[in-house]
Amino acid sequence: MDKLLFGDNQFFGVNHMSEEKARSQAMRFQDIKTVIEVLDNAYDEGIKTFMCTTHERIALVCDHMRANPERYADYKFYPCMPYAHKYANAMTDHGLLGAIKNFLPEEGFIDSAMRGGMSLAKKDIEGITTLLIDAEMKMFAGLQTPVIFLQNVVVDFLLGLGFNEAFRIFANHVKARYGAEPGFITMNMPKLLDVLEELGIENPIVCANINKAGFRMSGGFEAYEASLKDKKFRAIAMSVFASGAIPPEEAIEWICEQPNIESIVFGASSRGNIRSTRELVDRYWQKGHAKSVA
Amino acid sequence: MIRIAVVGLGKMGLSHHSIINAHPNVTLAAVCDATGYVLDVLNKYTGVRTFTDFDEMLREAELDAVIIATPSSMHGAMVRAALDKGLHVFCEKPFSLDTKESDELAALALEKGAVNQVGYHYRFVGAFQEVKRLLELGAIGEVSHVLAEAYGPVVMRTKGSTWRTQRTAGGGCLYDYAAHPLNLLNWYLGMPHGVGGSVLNSVFSKETDDEVFGTLYFDGGKNAQISVNWSDESYRKMSTKISIWGTAGRIIADRQEIQVYLRDTAKIPDGYQLGWNLRNTTELTDEVGFYVRGEEYSAQLDYFVKCIAEKRPDNVNSFSSAAETDKVIAMMIADAEKGPSVSNDTVLPTPSIKKSGIFSSLFSK
Numbered sequence: 001m002d003k004l005l006f007g008d009n010q011f012f013g014v015n016h017m018s019e020e021k022a023r024s025q026a027m028r029f030q031d032i033k034t035v036i037e038v039l040d041n042a043y044d045e046g047i048k049t050f051m052c053t054t055h056e057r058i059a060l061v062c063d064h065m066r067a068n069p070e071r072y073a074d075y076k077f078y079p080c081m082p083y084a085h086k087y088a089n090a091m092t093d094h095g096l097l098g099a100i101k102n103f104l105p106e107e108g109f110i111d112s113a114m115r116g117g118m119s120l121a122k123k124d125i126e127g128i129t130t131l132l133i134d135a136e137m138k139m140f141a142g143l144q145t146p147v148i149f150l151q152n153v154v155v156d157f158l159l160g161l162g163f164n165e166a167f168r169i170f171a172n173h174v175k176a177r178y179g180a181e182p183g184f185i186t187m188n189m190p191k192l193l194d195v196l197e198e199l200g201i202e203n204p205i206v207c208a209n210i211n212k213a214g215f216r217m218s219g220g221f222e223a224y225e226a227s228l229k230d231k232k233f234r235a236i237a238m239s240v241f242a243s244g245a246i247p248p249e250e251a252i253e254w255i256c257e258q259p260n261i262e263s264i265v266f267g268a269s270s271r272g273n274i275r276s277t278r279e280l281v282d283r284y285w286q287k288g289h290a291k292s293v294a
Numbered sequence: 295m296i297r298i299a300v301v302g303l304g305k306m307g308l309s310h311h312s313i314i315n316a317h318p319n320v321t322l323a324a325v326c327d328a329t330g331y332v333l334d335v336l337n338k339y340t341g342v343r344t345f346t347d348f349d350e351m352l353r354e355a356e357l358d359a360v361i362i363a364t365p366s367s368m369h370g371a372m373v374r375a376a377l378d379k380g381l382h383v384f385c386e387k388p389f390s391l392d393t394k395e396s397d398e399l400a401a402l403a404l405e406k407g408a409v410n411q412v413g414y415h416y417r418f419v420g421a422f423q424e425v426k427r428l429l430e431l432g433a434i435g436e437v438s439h440v441l442a443e444a445y446g447p448v449v450m451r452t453k454g455s456t457w458r459t460q461r462t463a464g465g466g467c468l469y470d471y472a473a474h475p476l477n478l479l480n481w482y483l484g485m486p487h488g489v490g491g492s493v494l495n496s497v498f499s500k501e502t503d504d505e506v507f508g509t510l511y512f513d514g515g516k517n518a519q520i521s522v523n524w525s526d527e528s529y530r531k532m533s534t535k536i537s538i539w540g541t542a543g544r545i546i547a548d549r550q551e552i553q554v555y556l557r558d559t560a561k562i563p564d565g566y567q568l569g570w571n572l573r574n575t576t577e578l579t580d581e582v583g584f585y586v587r588g589e590e591y592s593a594q595l596d597y598f599v600k601c602i603a604e605k606r607p608d609n610v611n612s613f614s615s616a617a618e619t620d621k622v623i624a625m626m627i628a629d630a631e632k633g634p635s636v637s638n639d640t641v642l643p644t645p646s647i648k649k650s651g652i653f654s655s656l657f658s659k
Contacts, residue, residue, distance in 0.1 A: 013530050017574045019548050026530075085531060088305065123335050156586045160312030162340045187585035191316070215576050218585040218592075245576040 007267040008052040016243040032060040041271040051078040059139040080149040081136040149183035190223040207236035212254040215242035256284035299324040307363035316584040324355040365457040366464030382409040389616035396617035409601040412616035418590040420578030435542030440518040442475035446532035448524040466502030472522040477619040486510040492629035497525040
């Protein structure tokens with residue numbers, strides 16, 4: 001994985017600090033061209049991985065990348081599924097089962113019908129889960145998706161229920177069908193790592209809030225520090241600026257000093273911000289990694 | 295360990311199930327839902343004990359508390375049965391559709407000495423808690439007016455019939471969405487002595503409301519207006535906002551941040567300054583032990599568990615406080631049914647112009 005990955009919250013009106021800012025960003029990125037322009041800026045700064053939700057508008061970005069294979073030959077997507085609001089809204093309407101049925105392919109190959117139908121009848125979630133994954137992955141056909149993530153709302157919901165088998169099903173399917181590494185996004189990193197270890201999912205890719213302020217690091221700051229030091233996993237740090245609560249340089253210097261951080265995912269809307277983040281990471285990454293290894 | 299059961303596995307029930315199951319001081323002793331399918335899947339993959347019959351669960355499972363997240367019209371009977379069994383009860387909002395029943399259940403919970411809480415999670419949001427603190431400090435002087443708003447994309451087309459599409463079953467924007475800002479108004483200003491101008495309007499729904507407007511009148515000349523619409527797709531998810539005008543300043547708060555303007559006549563609280571002040575969620579939110587979908591959902595259940603374990607006497611979101619909101623909801627329904635208080639063909643009083651003062655003496659003659 002690259003040390004810097006580009007995130008997509010800014011494109012979809014997600015801002016943990018201000019609803020006004022979120023709305024103005026949503027307006028700014030109304031036209032998919034403006035999204036692609038920012039992705040191009042990031043690409044030209046050497047950030048060639050887009051870690052994105054399977055939001056329906058991402059399909060338009062995918063179309064653009066497919067249409068320009070020369071420009072984006074080495075471009076990678078890290079899809080994060082599912083886009084949870086879609087399911088949450090459907091669940092209020094149709095209940096859990098109805099929502100799932102709603103997103104299964106309506107018509108398809110005998111394989112889908114068998115996997116879905118048998119799975120529902122046998123109360124076996126494997127068939128359903130793999131179908132839902134395939135439905136979410138459709139938009140990325142023909143593009144590189146070397147890591148595929150399960151979104152934090154789903155990971156943490158399942159983690160709370162103790163529905164651990166779902167993680168194994170996700171990991172197996174993503175490897176077998178897409179030749180990809182499974183990734184897990186969570187707000188409860190220490191607890192998730194314990195469960196993945198129990199399941200025998202080795203050296204997992206886990207993306208979590210890791211920041212100097214301890215913002216949304218459930219289980220506690222010390223538990224995160226201990227996990228980073230002692231557990232065998234590949235960490236991707238998100239929310240390193242704690243939604244703007246930590247000044248950029250301080251945030252980057254700190255994260256680069258932490259052991260076991262393989263990548264940082266960040267969002268930005270301007271070339272200037274993208275560049276300054278890249279420059280900060282260039283400055284502190286080697287220094288920090290030397291220190292954390294020593 | 296506190297033994298808890300979750301009843302009703304809709305969106306809120308499943309969310310509570312996940313959060314409470316991860317709590318270090320809780321054993322999830324049972325789950326109960328009328329439809330067997332989700333139960334069977336849960337039992338198969340997580341081993342949790344399941345029931346399709348609530349009374350059977352009360353008889354057979356050894357419990358200290360229940361979390362009730364069934365359709366609103368079922369709350370009353372279930373809460374009563376659980377209290378009679380000596381259990382602590384967390385119930386989803388709105389508490390009860392029948393205001394008499396709300397009061398009875400609040401009294402019964404007190405009599406039984408049971409911890410009783412309703413899921414008005416906004417009282418566990420850092421920014422809204424800060425509003426409460428500032429009002430108690432009198433930071434913006436005498437409050438004259440509050441505007442309470444909530445918008446989001448729930449009903450964007452006409453839907454098939456479920457309990458959620460019928461007001462008589464507890465469905466609709468008033469019970470589901472408006473209950474939250476109304477509950478915040480109860481928290482900030484107390485119980486209104488009257489309501490007026492209530493509008494419960496349908497946008498898409500056939501048997502209930504999709505938008506809610508109205509005025510609430512409080513003692514001392516304070517008043518509040520509510521503007522709620524759950525058929526607004528321009529919002530990504532539910533967004534609740536409170537704006538408060540006082541003699542010494544103004545407060546604007548939503549889930550993410552609080553903006554406070556303080557005049558030079560204000561009693562300026564520690565950490566605040568004259569003019570504009572901004573504080574946001576990273577600063578105002580306490581970390582939770584386990585996070586699923588927002589700190590407030592975890593915090594309210596953790597608080598419920600703590601109240602049981604530590605026998606805490608304070609009781610945020612008690613049945614009696616939720617009964618106030620049930621009552622305001624009922625008042626707004628009654629008011630909306632009356633229609634406008636003044637109509638176009640009402641004979642309007644003629645203003646009596648007083649002929650006194652400097653202008654009238656200048657222009658008379």
